[in-house]
Amino acid sequence: MMLWVFQQPVRIAGMDILKTVHVGSAMLSITGFVLRGAWMLQESPLLRARAARILPHVVDTVLLVSAIALALRSAQYPLVHAWLSAKVLALLAYIVLGSIALKYGRSRRVRLLSYGAALGVFLYIVGVAVTRSPVPGL
């Protein structure tokens, strides 16, 4: 049933809704991460606020579900298509680096380096997505 629903792009006002949800949740994810990173650098208590702890999980769940739905709809799969394997691996790296930056990093230096690396990995994922190549630019 789900496969049938997702076989054709559902468009509203010319926009592919599923892709819009995917790209939109990716933008929300990075916006929230940049904001929480700024709070981390300022040692702000806002980082521990309820919304700052819960909302990222909601956004990232939407991002991941839309990613899976897009993969099913376009019949392109991680471990089959190199660019999607690269995206999944890079997403894992983004999650690990992000949690070191915002939570587990022991020193400010480690947190700052992880924060920068996580931002770099995110840019790489966007590059992979747009070029559909694991090595964007080549």
Ligand code: HEM
């Ligand atoms: C932080 C994580 C992610 C970001 C920033 C991201 C970003 C994007 C962007 C910008 C596009 C649109 C590309 C274009 O049409 O020009 C896209 C498409 C797509 N993404 Fe992601 N993505 C992420 C995670 C994933 C993951 C983990 C998967 C793996 C299943 C995935 C699967 C797809 C697929 C299949 C498409 C293309 C659909 C099509 O051909 O129409 N994404 N992504």
